[in-house]
Each structure stands twice: as C-alpha cells, then as structure tokens.
Amino acid sequence: MSQKKVNKKSKIILSILFFGPLLFYLSLLTGTHSYTKLPVLTENINSLKQFEDAEDHSFVGHVTVLAFLGEDVLNYKTNALNLNEKIYKNFYGYPDFQILVLMPVGTEEKVAQLRKELGATSDIEKWYFVFKEKKEIKEIFQSLHTPYLMNEVNYSPYAFIIDKNGNLRGRNDDEDEVNGLLYGYNAETVALIHQKMVDDMKVLMAEYRLALKSNKREI
Numbered sequence: 001m002s003q004k005k006v007n008k009k010s011k012i013i014l015s016i017l018f019f020g021p022l023l024f025y026l027s028l029l030t031g032t033h034s035y036t037k038l039p040v041l042t043e044n045i046n047s048l049k050q051f052e053d054a055e056d057h058s059f060v061g062h063v064t065v066l067a068f069l070g071e072d073v074l075n076y077k078t079n080a081l082n083l084n085e086k087i088y089k090n091f092y093g094y095p096d097f098q099i100l101v102l103m104p105v106g107t108e109e110k111v112a113q114l115r116k117e118l119g120a121t122s123d124i125e126k127w128y129f130v131f132k133e134k135k136e137i138k139e140i141f142q143s144l145h146t147p148y149l150m151n152e153v154n155y156s157p158y159a160f161i162i163d164k165n166g167n168l169r170g171r172n173d174d175e176d177e178v179n180g181l182l183y184g185y186n187a188e189t190v191a192l193i194h195q196k197m198v199d200d201m202k203v204l205m206a207e208y209r210l211a212l213k214s215n216k217r218e219i
Helices: 003-030 046-050 073-091 108-119 134-143 190-218
Strands: 040-042 063-069 097-104 127-132 155-162
Touching: 046 134, 063 073, 063 190, 073 097, 073 108, 073 155, 073 190, 097 134, 108 127, 127 134, 155 190
Parallel strands: 063 097, 097 127
Antiparallel strands: 063 155
16 A cells, blocks of 8 residues: 555544544534423413403413512511522513512512512513412412412412423432422522522523524524
8 A cells, every 4th residue: 555545544544533423412412402491380371361451471482480488578588689690681681581470569669669679680671560469379389289288378488480381390310309399499499599400591591592492493
C-alpha cells in the first residue's frame, strides 16, 4: 500500500473519531426524546375553570403556581416570600407564567399589605390574588385530588404547579414520598422549593419550549 493511501486512510479514521462523538451529541440536543416530561397527577381540573369569571385570571393557557394562604395570610407570608424569591424571580420572564393565590373574601386589606412587601423587591404584575367564598376555595382544593388537607382557615402550606390545560403536574418517583407521588411543594420550607419545585418548573417550561419548536418546524 502506497504512503499516499495510508495517509488518506488515517485522515478518514481521525475524522470519524473526531466528528462521530460530536454528531452524536448534537443529535441528542435536537432529539425530541432527550428530555423528561413532568408527570400529570390530576387531569383536567374542571373546578379551576368553573370558578373563573371576568375578573379572574384564566388558568387555561398559563403555567400557574397555585397557592392557598388562608384567612391568616400575614402569619403565612413567609410562604409567599419563599415563592417570590425562588420561583417568581426565576420564571417571571416566561410569557405565560403566573402565581395565583386563592384567598377568602374579607382578606383584601391583609393581601394589600402582603402585596406591598412583595413589591418591595419585585415587579409583582404576575402575582394574582383572587377572592372567593370559603366553600368555593375548599372545593377547588379538593378537586386537585391530593392527600393533603386544608385547615379551618382555608390555609395549605403547599403550592401546586398547574399546566396550560388545567392539569396538576408533580412527581411520580419522588424518593421522599412513600408512594413516590409528590403533588405539591411545601412553601414553608425554602429548601424544598429550591431543590425540587425550581427543577420541576424548568422541566415543564422546557416541555413547552420544545413543543413550540416542533410546531414551528411542522409549519
């Protein structure tokens, strides 16, 4: 075999060794199967749509963090501050993102005070406080079909991720849950919000970004 052929063969082998792994890596980045979707735990929560009206902000078409701060909202303002710091500030720039808090009628003044505290460090235009009768709030909470309980003043420590179709998203393989199902995130604990909820929000946002890119390619 001539020296010229040997050199040509060596170049081909080197090219394969160099570009092969690179092409494989790029295929993973562009593949539609190279990410994990955030599981749906409760489908089509009808009561969320049922209690919407002209003055409320719609669940449909939004990625919503849903919370229940109850009558003693100022006693549980840490929950809102934790969500503001770890979730709101990270995802505020996403066009369809919102935090929605269902509050009992009669807490308007307390909520106004909380809004001032939140607004001291953030532009809170995507924070929504919706006032409902206690019975309505309880019905919405129960329609999420979680093992959690709401106390007598309509408070729950948990914040929930609701997708654009009104489905409850969460985890079905959480190592800290007996059955692996994580329906909501305890907002009293900033570490849990930081370690789990932030990651899960990123997964859901990535899911929608990928779906948008796929739709554009099809068009």
